[in-house]
Amino acid sequence: MERKSYYLIILLVAFLICIGVFWFQFNNDVATFIMINETEVAEGGSFSGMLVDAYGYGVANQTITFHKPGYQMGTIVDAQTDENGQFTIKNAEYLPDAGKDNYYGDFTFAGHDKYQGCTYEGNVTVVPN
Numbered sequence: 001m002e003r004k005s006y007y008l009i010i011l012l013v014a015f016l017i018c019i020g021v022f023w024f025q026f027n028n029d030v031a032t033f034i035m036i037n038e039t040e041v042a043e044g045g046s047f048s049g050m051l052v053d054a055y056g057y058g059v060a061n062q063t064i065t066f067h068k069p070g071y072q073m074g075t076i077v078d079a080q081t082d083e084n085g086q087f088t089i090k091n092a093e094y095l096p097d098a099g100k101d102n103y104y105g106d107f108t109f110a111g112h113d114k115y116q117g118c119t120y121e122g123n124v125t126v127v128p129n
Contacts, residue, residue: 028114029114029116030053030054030055030114030115030116031053031054031116031118032051032052032053032054032059032109032111032115032116032117032118033051033052033053033054033118034049034050034051034064034107034108034109034118034119034120035049035050035052035120036048036049036107036120036122036124037049038124039122039123039124039125040124040125040126040127041092041104041124041125041126041127042092042126042127042128042129043092043093043094043126043127043128043129044091044092044094044129045091045092046088046089046090046091046092047088047089047092047104047124048086048087048088048089049064049086049087049088049089049107049120050081050084050085050086050087051064051081051085051087051109051118052085053115057085058081058083058084058085058086059081059085059109059115060081060082060083060084060085061080061081061082061083062080062081062085062109062112062115063078063079063080063081063109063110064078064079064080064081064087064107064108064109065077065078065106065107065108065109065110066078066079066089066104066105066106066107066108067104067105067106068093068104069092069093069094069095069098069101069102069103069104069126070093070095070097070098070101070102076106089104089124092104092124092126093126094126094127094128094129096128102125102126102127103123103124103125103126104123104124104126105122105123105124106119107119107120108120
């Protein structure tokens with residue numbers, strides 16, 4: 001009988017260690033990713049994106065920074081994620097004199113609390129109507 005109790009205690013300790021490791025990973029230094037649903041948008045149109053964590057959950061109420069078409073690289077604007085981690089850019093601007101720089105890009109999340117920062121490598125090109 002003592003031997004069975006000993007094994008049960010060992011299993012219980014192993015289970016608690018596994019739960020602790022999972023809890024720690026889930027609540028500390030979680031990787032994030034930005035996903036954007038378009039690569040091209042019409043002038044005046046809109047496009048959406050989502051900030052998700054490594055577990056596939058949307059990251060709510062966070063700031064995503066980016067630059068608009070033709071703006072100098074130092075000019076950054078932002079959008080906020082909603083309760084599901086989604087954000088929308090409305091009324092896409094097309095600047096006739098911007099040439100190949102008619103795109104939204106450098107989408108970045110700086111990181112916050114338990115979430116690591118990330119950058120979306122692609123751009124969303126604006127095409128004239």
